[in-house]
Amino acid sequence: MLDIRRIPIPALIGLILTALFLIAAIFAPLIAPYGNGQIVGDVWEPMSSTYLLGTDNLGRDLLSRMIYGARITIFIAVLATALSFSLGAILGFTAAVVGGWFDTLMSRFVDLLMAIPTLIFGLVVLSVLPSTIVTLIMVMGLLDSTRVYRLSRAVAVDINVMDFVEAAKLRGEGTVWIIFREILPNALSPLISELGLRFIYAVLFLSALSFLGLGVQPPNADWGGMVKENKDGIVFGIPAALIPAAAIAALAISVNLVADWILNRTTSLKGGRG
Amino acid sequence: MAGQAQKPELLLDIRKLRIEATVYPPGEAPKNIVLVHDVSLSLKRGRVLGLIGESGAGKSTIGLSAMGYGRGGVRITGGEVMLNGRDILQSGKRGIRKLRGKEVCYVAQSAAAAFNPAHKLMDQVIEASLEHGTGTRAQAEKRAVELFRKLSLPDPENIGERYPHQVSGGQLQRVMTAMALCSEPDLIVFDEPTTALDVTTQIDVLAAIKDAIRDTGVAALYITHDLAVVAQVSDEIMVLRHGRLVEWGGTQQIIKEPRQEYTNALVSVHEITHDEQVPGEAPFLSVKNVTAAYGRGGPKVLKDVSVDIYPGQTLAVVGESGSGKSTLARAITGLLPPEQGTVTFDGRPLANRLADRPKEDLRQLQMIYQMADVAMNPRQTVGTIIGRPLEFYFGMRGAERDRRVAELLDKIEMGKGFADRYPAELSGGQKQRVCIARSLAAKPKLIICDEVTSALDPLVANGILKLLLGLQKEEQVAYLFITHDLATVKSIADSIAVMYRGEVVRYGPKSKVLAPPFDDYTDLLLSSVPEMEIGWLEKAIKGRRMESAGN
Numbered sequence: 001m002l003d004i005r006r007i008p009i010p011a012l013i014g015l016i017l018t019a020l021f022l023i024a025a026i027f028a029p030l031i032a033p034y035g036n037g038q039i040v041g042d043v044w045e046p047m048s049s050t051y052l053l054g055t056d057n058l059g060r061d062l063l064s065r066m067i068y069g070a071r072i073t074i075f076i077a078v079l080a081t082a083l084s085f086s087l088g089a090i091l092g093f094t095a096a097v098v099g100g101w102f103d104t105l106m107s108r109f110v111d112l113l114m115a116i117p118t119l120i121f122g123l124v125v126l127s128v129l130p131s132t133i134v135t136l137i138m139v140m141g142l143l144d145s146t147r148v149y150r151l152s153r154a155v156a157v158d159i160n161v162m163d164f165v166e167a168a169k170l171r172g173e174g175t176v177w178i179i180f181r182e183i184l185p186n187a188l189s190p191l192i193s194e195l196g197l198r199f200i201y202a203v204l205f206l207s208a209l210s211f212l213g214l215g216v217q218p219p220n221a222d223w224g225g226m227v228k229e230n231k232d233g234i235v236f237g238i239p240a241a242l243i244p245a246a247a248i249a250a251l252a253i254s255v256n257l258v259a260d261w262i263l264n265r266t267t268s269l270k271g272g273r274g
Numbered sequence: 275m276a277g278q279a280q281k282p283e284l285l286l287d288i289r290k291l292r293i294e295a296t297v298y299p300p301g302e303a304p305k306n307i308v309l310v311h312d313v314s315l316s317l318k319r320g321r322v323l324g325l326i327g328e329s330g331a332g333k334s335t336i337g338l339s340a341m342g343y344g345r346g347g348v349r350i351t352g353g354e355v356m357l358n359g360r361d362i363l364q365s366g367k368r369g370i371r372k373l374r375g376k377e378v379c380y381v382a383q384s385a386a387a388a389f390n391p392a393h394k395l396m397d398q399v400i401e402a403s404l405e406h407g408t409g410t411r412a413q414a415e416k417r418a419v420e421l422f423r424k425l426s427l428p429d430p431e432n433i434g435e436r437y438p439h440q441v442s443g444g445q446l447q448r449v450m451t452a453m454a455l456c457s458e459p460d461l462i463v464f465d466e467p468t469t470a471l472d473v474t475t476q477i478d479v480l481a482a483i484k485d486a487i488r489d490t491g492v493a494a495l496y497i498t499h500d501l502a503v504v505a506q507v508s509d510e511i512m513v514l515r516h517g518r519l520v521e522w523g524g525t526q527q528i529i530k531e532p533r534q535e536y537t538n539a540l541v542s543v544h545e546i547t548h549d550e551q552v553p554g555e556a557p558f559l560s561v562k563n564v565t566a567a568y569g570r571g572g573p574k575v576l577k578d579v580s581v582d583i584y585p586g587q588t589l590a591v592v593g594e595s596g597s598g599k600s601t602l603a604r605a606i607t608g609l610l611p612p613e614q615g616t617v618t619f620d621g622r623p624l625a626n627r628l629a630d631r632p633k634e635d636l637r638q639l640q641m642i643y644q645m646a647d648v649a650m651n652p653r654q655t656v657g658t659i660i661g662r663p664l665e666f667y668f669g670m671r672g673a674e675r676d677r678r679v680a681e682l683l684d685k686i687e688m689g690k691g692f693a694d695r696y697p698a699e700l701s702g703g704q705k706q707r708v709c710i711a712r713s714l715a716a717k718p719k720l721i722i723c724d725e726v727t728s729a730l731d732p733l734v735a736n737g738i739l740k741l742l743l744g745l746q747k748e749e750q751v752a753y754l755f756i757t758h759d760l761a762t763v764k765s766i767a768d769s770i771a772v773m774y775r776g777e778v779v780r781y782g783p784k785s786k787v788l789a790p791p792f793d794d795y796t797d798l799l800l801s802s803v804p805e806m807e808i809g810w811l812e813k814a815i816k817g818r819r820m821e822s823a824g825n
Contacts, residue, residue, distance in 0.1 A: 163649040169628065170607055171666060171716075172636040185653035 007261070014257025021251055025071040032064035037219040044230075044238045056240055057229050065226060066247060073222040074251075076137055077202040083141030084198060088148025089191060093179045095149075096156035107153070110146045118143050119208060126214045136215060140205055144198055151194055155187045189266050196259025200252040207248055223248050285358065285460055285493050286317040286340055292352030293335055293344065293517075309335055309348065310517040319460070322487060322494045324504035324525070326540070327514035328731035329702070333497045336514070337463045340495060341378040342370045358460065375402035379454035383466040385446040389438040396434025399453040408457055421452040424489060425482040444475035448482050455490055462487075464496045468503060472594040472758060473802040480506060480804075481815050499731055501540050502804035505529050506811040513537050529806050539733060541806060546736065546765035548743055550784050553769065557582035558752070559606070559720055564615035566605045575601045576612070577776045583720060586750040590767035590784075592757060592799065598776040599756045603722045606754070607639060637667045640713035644725035646705035650697045656683075656708050657693035663715040682711040685748075686741060703734035707741065714745065722754045727762060739766055760803045764788065772796050 007015070024031060033052075034040050038060060045055040053062040095103040113121075122139055129135045159165060160183065168182050207224025209215035216222045221229065223244035230240035293310040310332045317323050325333040335348060342362045344350055354361045362373060379402070382388040389398060399421075400414035409417070415434070422430035425448040438446060447467055454462045467483065468476040484507050487494055498504050504511055504525075511528040513520040513536065521534045532538045559582070566576040575598045583589050591599045604610040606617055608628035617624045619638070625631045643649035650659050660679045664670040670678060680690045686707040697705055706726060713721050723742070727735035743766055746753065757763060763770060763784075770787040772780040774795045780787055792800065801814045 163643045163645060164651045166609070167641065167643070167649055167712075170609070170636065170639075170641055171663060172631075172633050173666070181654075182651055186651070 010257050011261035014254040014261065017250060017254035018258055021070055021074065021247075021254070024067050025074045028067045028071040032061075032067045034061040034064040036060075036064060036068040038064070044233050044236075044240060053243055054238075054240060056226070057233065062240055062243060065221065066223075066244060069221055069223045069226055069244060070247070072216055072220055073203060073206060073224075073248075076133060076140070076206055076216070076222065077199055079137045080140035080144065080202045080206075081195065081199045083137065084144035084148050084202075085191070085195060087141065088145035089152040089184075089187075090179070091145075092149040092152030093156045093183055093187070094175070096153050096160050097175055097178055097183070103153075106149070110149050113143070113146045114150075118205070122205070122209060123212065123214060126209065131214065131217050133216070136206070136209070140202055144202060144205075148191075148194065148198065151190065152187065155190050156183050159183050159186050189263055192266060193259055193263045196256045199255055203248060203251060283319055284316060284356075285319045286315075286495075287356040288313065288315050288336070288339065288353065289356070290314055290353040291336065291339060291350070291355065293332070293339065293348055294351045295348045308517065310339075312353065313514070313517070313519050314353075315512060315522070317461070317493055317495070320491045320493055321510070322496055322508040324496045324498065324508035324511040325514060326498060326501055326504050326511060327520075328499060328733060330516070331514040332517035333514050334465055335517075337465055337495050337497045338380075340461060340463055341374050341380065343374075372406070375459075376406040376408065376457055377459055378461045378463065379457065379459045381447075381450050381454050381462060381464045381467050384470055385450045385467075386438065386443060388450060389446065391438050393437075394434065395436055395438060395441070395449050399434065399449065399456050402453070402457040406457060414456065417458075418452060418456050421455050421486070422449070424486055425449075425452055426478075427452075442475075444471050444479050447471065447479050451479075451483055451486060455486060455492065458490070458492075460493060462492055462494045464494055464498075466498050469498065469500070473760070473804075474594055474798055476503070476804075477802045477811070477814060481811055483507065484811065500804065501529065501732075502806045502810075505806055505808060506804065513540065525808060529808075546739055546743070548766050551584075551587050551768045553582075553587070553783065554584040557584050558620055559583040560618050561602070561606060562616050562618065564602075564605055564612045564617065566601060566610055566612045568601075568610070574613075575776050576605060578615070579773075579776075579778050580615075581771050581778065581781060583752050583754060584768075585719065586746060586752055587768040588746070588753040588755055588766055590755040590757060590763040590770045591773060592760060592763055592770060593773035594758055594799075596775075597773040599758075599773050600724055601776075602773070603641070603724055603754065603756055607641060607722065633667065637663075637716045638719045639722065640716050640718040640720070641722045641724065642706070642709050642713055642726050644729055646702065646709050646729070647697065649709050650705065650712075652697050654696075655693065656695050656697070656700070659697075659708060660693075660711045660715055663712060667716050678715070682715055685714065685745065686711045701734075702730055703737060706730065706738055710738075710741065710745070714749065714751075717749075718751060720752045720754060722756070724756045725758070726755075728757065728759060735762075742766070760799060772799065 039058055040061050041051060041055045041059050043055065043057060043059050045051055045059070047054045051061050051063065053066065056062050056065060091106060095106045122143060125139050126135065165178060165182050168178055206215055206222055207227070210222050210224035211228045213228070216225050218225070226244040227241050230238070233240050290312045291310055291314065292308065292312055294306050294308050296304050296306055298304045313336060315323065325337060327333050335345070338345060339350055339355055340357065342355065350363060355363050357373070357377060362370060365373070389395070396415060396418060399418045400411065403409055403414040404411060418434060419430050422433055427433050427445055427448055433441065433449070441449065451467070464483065468479050471479060480503065487507070496504055496508050508525055510523065511525050512522045513528065513534070515536055521528065521532065521537045528537060529541055532541055561579060561581050564576055564579045565574055567574050579602060581589060591602060593599050601610060605612045608626065608631055611626040619635065624635060657676070657679055660682055661675050664675050664678055679693055683690060683692055688704060688707055692704070697708070700708065727738055730738065739762065742753065745751065755763070755767065767784050769783050770781070771778050772787065772795065780793055780796050787796070798818060801817055804810065
């Protein structure tokens with residue numbers, strides 16, 4: 001079983017940081033000292049015992065904003081990643097197993113989508129559609145799923161020609177069994193490492209969109225949006241913009257440390273028993 | 275060669291060699307395992323020593339130690355390797371670099387994987403000679419061409435200009451032998467050089483290697499798991515098991531009067547008693563005039579093939595690679611719908627395409643694959659693997675299914691404890707047994723066995739064949755047995771179909787097919803099976819009526 005002493009140190013750091021971010025996100029209203037949009041003091045106050053991280057460009061408590069920002073950032077990124085993975089992996093596996101015209105059609109369509117730079121594509125779509133969280137998640141999920149599709153199809157094409165898949169086909173198994181019971185378990189390792197990476201790309205993509213003003217709309221803000229709000233302070237030597245930026249970096253690193261560790265654990269073919 | 279005369283008569287003397295490796299089981303402290311336990315051997319100049327044993331016996335490890343090399347993480351921790359009178363283990367990296375490719379050369383099992391596909395053959399053959407400065411480029415090339423001629427390669431002057439993919443597997447193996455001989459070493463280590471080849475090609479390569487050894491006077495360590503092969507080329511044979519010496523003696527003594535029980539088992543491995551059954555009245559599966567090709571309009575891989583299979587009997591399909599035997603299996607199972615012809619099963623025609631066959635037909639035809647490791651999903655336990663057909667065909671669930679899985683495990687001579695294991699936790703023979711249990715679970719009338727024993731050690735393969743025969747008696751299941759190994763065929767078949775280039779050239783009951791007069795191809799196949807007899811090789815080469823396809 002899982003023994004806490006046997007977890008390598010990098011994974012432990014990753015787990016603790018990720019857990020902290022998650023707790024902050026889930027219990028935001030309970031933890032945050034002030035409300036999300038509440039103006040509590042002067043503009044850009046320095047760090048003090050009342051305002052642990054200082055205040056932002058409108059005099060709101062930066063720590064509370066950060067905690068609420070974690071909630072919205074992680075919420076959107078998780079849902080977008082989940083969407084991109086379910087869509088990309090299922091379509092990718094199906095394309096590999098079914099083959100023929102379905103494969104050709106899907107693959108060329110994905111090529112078409114990938115030919116357009118993601119950020120520009122996202123900007124165009126989001127400036128036309130109403131800026132709600134749902135559209136944001138849908139657009140991010142769909143655009144990211146093209147990458148997942150490519151990877152899952154490539155992995156599944158390799159597995160699909162293995163004898164055990166042929167044996168299942170000879171037995172008369174349907175496509176659903178072959179995809180979910182024969183191929184998926186064997187494709188999990190590369191998909192999990194991709195999952196960590198994709199999640200981070202989702203966070204970065206969201207931050208970029210918000211920084212450009214097309215992501216989360218005020219008064220709510222994700223971390224990218226908070227960088228935008230406070231970026232003018234940098235000129236005056238005020239670090240408020242750097243704090244959300246650092247949080248983005250910390251989240252990126254810790255999630256990948258965890259993903260690496262899970263990857264190492266799942267590559268064993270002996271059920272983790274050694 | 276004045277220098278040669280001064281060298282000591284004893285070329286290689288390995289004393290109390292101990293080789294260890296560290297394994298890292300997850301969750302446990304790393305531990306040391308001993309691969310070779312204090313093995314000693316000696317080899318005189320110009321002699322050939324055969325190292326024989328099953329996988330994991332340490333034969334390759336010992337062979338490689340003669341050039342001071344340990345494969346991936348393997349360490350030589352004790353003993354001495356004396357080559358030309360000095361201990362090469364003490365000579366350091368530089369000393370070993372001087373010796374490899376000059377005094378000791380290596381011929382690998384898979385020549386296709388050992389050649390760099392991006393360079394011409396000639397450049398690779400003479401590389402070692404140039405590296406060690408034993409001659410100019412022109413001299414080395416001249417010697418290489420002579421060696422090509424000696425190894426009876428076609429067009430010896432120009433074959434060096436080709437790339438590795440432009441010659442056949444058997445030719446490539448001979449080029450590799452030329453590569454080893456080119457720098458005029460004192461010792462060559464042959465690591466299973468003919469194992470991956472067809473029988474008819476193996477005999478050519480074997481004869482070429484034997485002539486080359488005799489003419490150049492080089493000494494050799496010949497590593498193989500096939501006792502009949504090693505008996506043709508070596509002066510002495512050393513039998514190894516689990517990294518320990520079992521028996522060491524002259525070739526004649528080992529194959530005629532083995533002193534150890536294990537050696538005896540190896541010598542008599544092909545002896546299985548099986549009485550041929552006469553064909554019944556009606557075949558339950560008959561293949562009629564089937565023609566098949568890969569891709570539309572591609573070359574015909576099967577041409578007008580007709581065979582019959584009788585209930586509870588074994589039809590063996592024999593031929594070398596590319597003869598269409600596996601394609602025949604694919605046509606019967608429906609994986610490759612035939613272009614013409616029909617497959618009748620129980621008196622009614624079987625749908626050509628897999629997708630059009632009802633579940634019941636699929637259940638009646640099961641298949642066992644050559645490579646058991648890839649024929650099982652590595653992420654499922656043995657219980658799931660064997661249990662799935664029960665669930666799928668008979669709707670068994672829960673305790674009922676588990677009980678039947680236990681029964682089947684019992685049938686394949688494995689215990690209940692194996693149900694929770696993953697395929698990676700099984701040995702090669704056990705994996706193949708689980709595959710057998712999986713196909714039996716469906717209670718089929720016919721099991722197609724595609725080279726099921728060719729990836730296994732002889733003793734393990736023998737166990738599998740006996741198991742299959744036993745199960746046939748119990749379950750009255752018929753086998754379509756695809757193989758290139760005639761010894762297997764002789765021991766288990768009831769009728770035989772010999773295939774050559776997509777056609778059945780000879781077909782009938784075993785006793786008739788294996789009795790003269792033979793057609794040319796059957797004769798070639800039969801005469802190519804190595805026999806445990808000194809001098810067989812020369813006799814076989816002389817008596818051949820046609821060239822093998824690989825030549």
